Amino acid sequence: MSDLGLALQKAIYEKLSASLSAPVFDDVPDDTPFPYVTLDYEAVDNTTPISGKRRENRLFYLSIWSDYQGQAEVKRINGEIVDALDEVALPLATGTAVSVRVIRTETNRExxxxxxxxSVTLRIITQH
Structure with missing residues (x-):
């Protein structure tokens, strides 16, 4: 069976691009002005039962970058991501996103x- 990682990344990218006030990148072009969001990395655990459909627990990590003085802009964009993705149906080209949940948000000064x-951490359960 195929990996759902690319279909999931595409769905997340499309949802965030349509919902956020900042651009979203998988690979940030040189000289891109702040703020922006990056699709950082994904970790996948196989949670398939002994019999049945293939099921995976995924942690997907997003980063928000800003040069705004203070944390306000980062916190606002974190909130936009939560509004766009937490407990929202996420259609995939193949397979199913059974659950999409924001499990953590963070801010810090570099x-x-x-x-x-x-940063925003998503827990996504996929099935195919």
Whole structure:
């Protein structure tokens, strides 16, 4: 059976691109102005029962980058991501996203003292 990772990434990208006030990238072009969101990485655990459809528990990580003074912009975009994806049906080209849930949001100042980073962790259960 095929991996649902690409179908899931495409669905997340499309949903966020239509919902956020900041652009979304898998690969950020040089000289892209802040703020923006990146699709960072995904971890997959096979949770298939002994018999039945293939089922996977996925953790999908997003990052938010901002040079706005303070954390307000990062927190606002984190909230937009929560509104767009938490407990929302996410149609996939193949397979099914059984559950999409935001399980963690974070903000922090980067070591340069000027850039702020936010992160959002999604837990997605897929089945195919």
């Amino acid at each position: 070591p340069d003292g000027k850039t702020y980073m936010g």
